[in-house]
Amino acid sequence: MEQRLSLITLAVADVARSRAFYVDGLGWAPLFEAEDVVMLPVGPQLLLSLWSVEGFTAEIGEPPAAGLAPITLAHNVRTEAEADAVLARAASLGATTQAAVRRDWGGYSGYFQDPDGFRWEIAVNPGDTGAYVLP
Structure with a gap:
């Protein structure tokens, strides 16, 4: 595979x-x-x-489990200002948000929850994982 x-x-x-x-x-x-x-x-x-x-x-053959899904989806951005803007946009759409902060791992990230409770991390990532921002 x-x-x-x-x-x-x-x-x-x-x-x-x-x-x-x-x-x-x-x-x-x-x-x-x-x-x-x-x-x-x-x-x-x-x-x-x-x-x-x-x-x-x-x-699938069975309904999805109730409660918080044990995953997050992540969206990398280039700057802290861009992360804050995405979170503000999500909040303006009624999403529950957690403000972005500087993290122990060296990045900057916050979260929003979509209408079905799926959590999205909006992050500025240092190092190799930060390269996963499309041009």
Whole structure:
């Protein structure tokens, strides 16, 4: 198996609400849309799929676990000001946010929670991982 990730799927309670947050609010452009799914390109050969809980459950065979998902999604930016601006934008869309601060690992990051409770880290990363900011 090649070391790569092609698709990240988030099971969402209301596809229209999630679309409004990501597409209308954050300004992301969908690649594909149907009644129960919106697919957003988020990197070279990488899609974020916002899929209805019902469709997700039918495909997987069991409903997603309730409560805080034990993952975070991360979005690297170039500057602290850019991190603060992304968090402010998310807050203006009604997202719960945690202000960015300087971290012990040398970076600067904060978090927002999307309408379904998925946590996004907005970070300025030092070192090699900071290179994962698209031009």
